[in-house]
Amino acid sequence: MLCPFNRLLKDALKEHRAVGAFNVGNLEMLLGIIKAAEESQTPVILQIAEKRFTHSPLEYIAPMLHAAAMRAKIEVAVELDHGCSLFNVRRAMDLGFNTIMFDGSMYPVEKNISETRKIADETHARGVALEAEIGIVGGSEGGADLTANCASLSDIVALGSKSSCDALAIAIGNAHGHYKGIPKLNFDLLEKAHNTLPDLPFVLHGGTGISPADFRKAITLGIAKINIATANFDAIVTASMQYAEKSAPLSRNYFALNENMVEQVYNTTLAHIKIFNNQEPLDSIKF
Numbered sequence: 001m002l003c004p005f006n007r008l009l010k011d012a013l014k015e016h017r018a019v020g021a022f023n024v025g026n027l028e029m030l031l032g033i034i035k036a037a038e039e040s041q042t043p044v045i046l047q048i049a050e051k052r053f054t055h056s057p058l059e060y061i062a063p064m065l066h067a068a069a070m071r072a073k074i075e076v077a078v079e080l081d082h083g084c085s086l087f088n089v090r091r092a093m094d095l096g097f098n099t100i101m102f103d104g105s106m107y108p109v110e111k112n113i114s115e116t117r118k119i120a121d122e123t124h125a126r127g128v129a130l131e132a133e134i135g136i137v138g139g140s141e142g143g144a145d146l147t148a149n150c151a152s153l154s155d156i157v158a159l160g161s162k163s164s165c166d167a168l169a170i171a172i173g174n175a176h177g178h179y180k181g182i183p184k185l186n187f188d189l190l191e192k193a194h195n196t197l198p199d200l201p202f203v204l205h206g207g208t209g210i211s212p213a214d215f216r217k218a219i220t221l222g223i224a225k226i227n228i229a230t231a232n233f234d235a236i237v238t239a240s241m242q243y244a245e246k247s248a249p250l251s252r253n254y255f256a257l258n259e260n261m262v263e264q265v266y267n268t269t270l271a272h273i274k275i276f277n278n279q280e281p282l283d284s285i286k287f
C-alpha cells in the first residue's frame, strides 16, 4: 500500500535500519523489486530520477509505480529522485508521487536552502514529503560526471535545520554509477552530522558498489534511506546477456527473457534489503 515517506524513514531511523530506495526503469525492474520486498515483508521506496524521463517517460512510468505501490502487500512510497525543476516536481505530484527529492546541491548553501524551502512549502501544502541534498555526490545521475565532494558539517546542519526538508541526502564520498576505485565514506563526518541532527533521517545516494559492512556502519550513524539504481540496471543487462548465451537462437522468446530479468533484479534487490534490514549476519547474505 502507498505509505507516507516520513513514517517509513522515522521508523527505520528508530529501528537502526534503512529503507531501500530502488530506481525503476521498466516493468521487469518493478516486478523484481516488488517481489523481493513482498517476500521479505519489507517496505521500499520506488523512484525515478528526472534525468531518466528520456528512456522512461514520466507519464508512462508514474502510473505503473503508483499502481504497484497501491497493490503491494508491503508499504511503499513513490519518489521523484533528483527533481531539478518546479515544473517536474508539480508533474510528479499530479501523477501521485508522495515524496520529492529536490536536488539543490549545485547551489551555494544559502541558495540551496531558499530553493529547497520554496519547493518544500509547495510539496508540504499537498501532503508530499521533501528530501534535500547537500554536497556533491560524485558520478552521474544521467548528467555530467562529477567528482565526489564531501559536504561541510556546517552546510549539512544549515540545510538540515533551515530548509524544512524531511530527509537529507549528504555527500560523504559517495558517487552515482560505478565507483572508479574502492569507495571511501567519511564516517567521521556522518557521525558528527548525526550527533548534531539526531532526528533527521539521512540518505545515502550512490549505493551501488558500497560494501555490505559500510552500509551497516552508515546505518548505525543515521542513514535511514539508501538509493540503489545501477545495480539493478546492471542486473537487467546481465540477465539479457546470460539469456542470449544460454539459449539457442530459434528458442529465444521475450517471456523467458522477462522472467530472467525479473529474477536477476529480485536477487539483487533482496540482497540489498537483507543488508539494510540490519538483522541477518552479513556472512549469511549472498551479495
Ligand code: 13P
Pocket: 023, 049, 081, 082, 141, 175, 176, 177, 178, 204, 205, 206, 207, 208, 227, 228, 229, 230, 231
Ligand atoms: P547508484 O546508481 O550508484 O546505485 O545510485 C543510485 C542513486 O543514488 C539514485 O539517486
